[in-house]
Amino acid sequence: MEENCEVLAVGLRRLRSSDAPQVxxxxxxxxxxxxxxDVSTLAQAQAYIDAxxxxxxxxxxxxxxxxxTLVGLVCVSVDEENLNGWFWYWMTEDARARGWMSRAAATVANWALTTRGLERLELGHRVNNPASGAVARRAGFIKEGTERQKFLIGGQRIDVDTYGRLASDPQPPINGLVLLED
Ligand SMILES: CC(C)(COP(=O)(O)OP(=O)(O)OC[C@H]1O[C@@H](n2cnc3c(N)ncnc32)[C@H](O)[C@@H]1OP(=O)(O)O)[C@@H](O)C(=O)NCCC(=O)NCCS
Incomplete structure (x- = not known):
């Protein structure tokens, strides 16, 4: 019963203009x-969504x-020519560490590689952001490599781990979220 209630409460829908205050x-x-x-004002949040x-x-x-109510975002930035998608996500602080982002990422990746017709998804995360790697693996992504010293942050060069998931890779064994298409 508890599980059913959670499934009803948490889900995925298209991003809307009216989500700006939550963003x-x-x-x-x-x-x-x-x-x-670059979002530090409500107007910038609106511009972020509009784009x-x-x-x-x-x-x-x-x-x-x-x-x-929006608590996070999963986005696929599509390279139509190659049927590839750059995959990225974030979660507001209060909704983190509940496993929702892993389930959301798995659901959107499944959608992108089936309904949306893409053939490859890719992402990268800084090695000092291990939660992002955990989300990627739980969403069925496979580590493909490390871009050494990719970013300069606070005077330190930071490695980035890269991941990919192909349409032919298995779907991950995770309980997805309800995805409401419009
Ligand atoms: C990355 C992010 C989306 C994760 O969101 P979340 O709601 O915590 O994700 P989940 O609860 O679904 O899963 C987090 C996983 O990371 C793991 N994790 C969290 N902190 C960790 C740490 N310091 N070391 C290792 N694993 C960690 C959790 O154990 C969990 O894995 P599990 O379910 O297998 O136990 C969130 O931290 C965020 O929005 N960060 C800022 C934006 C960002 O970095 N986005 C990714 C850019 S590449």
């Missing part, structure tokens, strides 16, 4: 959001929602 709050919730985009949902946008953004 703004998410960026303010943890300093580690700084590298996810993602614009008609000609190459992005496929999905909101992770709790009772229809």
């Amino acid at each position: 703004y709050q998410a960026f303010a919730s943890n300093a580690d959001m700084a590298r996810q985009g 993602l949902i614009a008609t000609q946008s190459p992005h496929e953004p999905w909101a992770v929602v709790e009772e229809d």
Whole structure:
């Protein structure tokens, strides 16, 4: 019964213009959001969403929602020519460590490699961000390599681990989230 209630409460739907206050709050919730985009005002949150949902946008953004309120984002930035997608995600501080992002990422990756017709997804995360790697692996991504000393952060060069998932790879054994398509 508890599981059913959670499935009803947490899900995925398309990102909406009206999600701007929650996007703004998410960026303010943890300093580690700084590298996810330039959002420090409500107007910037609105511009961030507008760019993602614009008609000609190459992005496929999905909101992770709790009772229809955005708590996170999973996005596939599509390279149509190669049928590839760059995969990325973030979660507001209060909704982290519940396993929701892993389930959301698995669900969106499955969708991208089936319904959306992509053939390869890829992502990268800094090695000092192990939670992101855990999400990637739980969403069925396989580690492909390490880009050594990719970023200069706080005077230190940081390695980035790279991951990929192909349409022919197995779907991960994880309980996905309800995905509401419009
Ligand atoms: C990365 C991020 C999305 C993870 O969100 P989350 O809600 O905590 O994700 P989940 O709860 O689904 O899973 C987190 C996993 O990381 C693991 N984890 C968390 N902190 C960890 C750490 N310090 N070391 C190792 N694993 C860690 C958890 O144990 C969990 O794995 P498990 O379910 O196998 O136990 C979130 O921290 C975030 O938004 N960070 C800022 C944005 C970001 O870095 N995005 C990714 C860019 S590449």
